[in-house]
Amino acid sequence: MFLQRSAVAIARRAAVAPALRRSIATSAVRRNAGVPDAPKFKTLKEIKTEEDLIGPGTPPGQVPTDLEQSTGLERLEILGKTEGIDVFDMRPLDASRKGTLDNPIMVRSAGEEQFAGCTGYPADSHNVLWLRMTRDRPVERCPECGSVYKMEYVGPQDDHHDHHHHGWQEPKTMADFVKPEYW
Structure with missing residues (x-):
């Protein structure tokens, strides 16, 4: 009985082993084959409005990169890092x-x-x-x-809107009573 089980196990391993070797074999596949060239991204100098901070997204069936899917301030930060600029100066x-x-x-x-x-x-x-x-x-x-x-x-320098909120005043503190020459 023991010999029958081991013979069957050896036969199964022999039948499976070549299939495993073939499935792990590598082949050269061109990345993004048949996909048009990647979109050109705007540089920091080309960004003028908030609409410029919306990414193009990615075509269906592909995994997007951070630059393709980011928007807003995150996109601004990533574009700055690609140019070597620390946009938010976190030092x-x-x-x-x-x-x-x-x-x-x-x-x-x-x-x-x-x-x-x-x-x-x-x-x-x-x-x-x-x-x-x-x-x-x-x-x-x-x-x-x-x-x-x-x-x-x-x-x-010129943001075209009123800096002061209508009717709102900053609360008084002791600093308001200090003479300006002591500032």
Whole structure:
């Protein structure tokens, strides 16, 4: 009985083994054979409107790349990386010195407001305190360590709409009562 089972098992292995070898064999296949050339993507300089940040998609039956399927800010970031530009500038702020009123730590912003996290000087000397800077009030001082941050606006200069919200005023703080010459 034992010999019958082992003989059958050996016969099965022998019949299956050549099929396995053939199925794993490689063959040269041209990638994207019969597919027209890939679409040309716009560069960062060619992007003028939000419609330029919508990807072309991919033809049915193909797996899209990140560049083909991304839209909006993600597409802007990927296009920037292909050109070697860090669009969102995610480097940490300068923590090698303490910002002063004469020499503040500069924070770049393309929007109306920017938040910056201060960890103190020397670095990590206190918990993170988030400071809010706006175009109207670009300078902020950390209440814990006294380091000064200043927002440098790098966005479009003329955006054709009112910067002030109708009827909304920024809440009063103690900074509103400080003499301007102390800023």
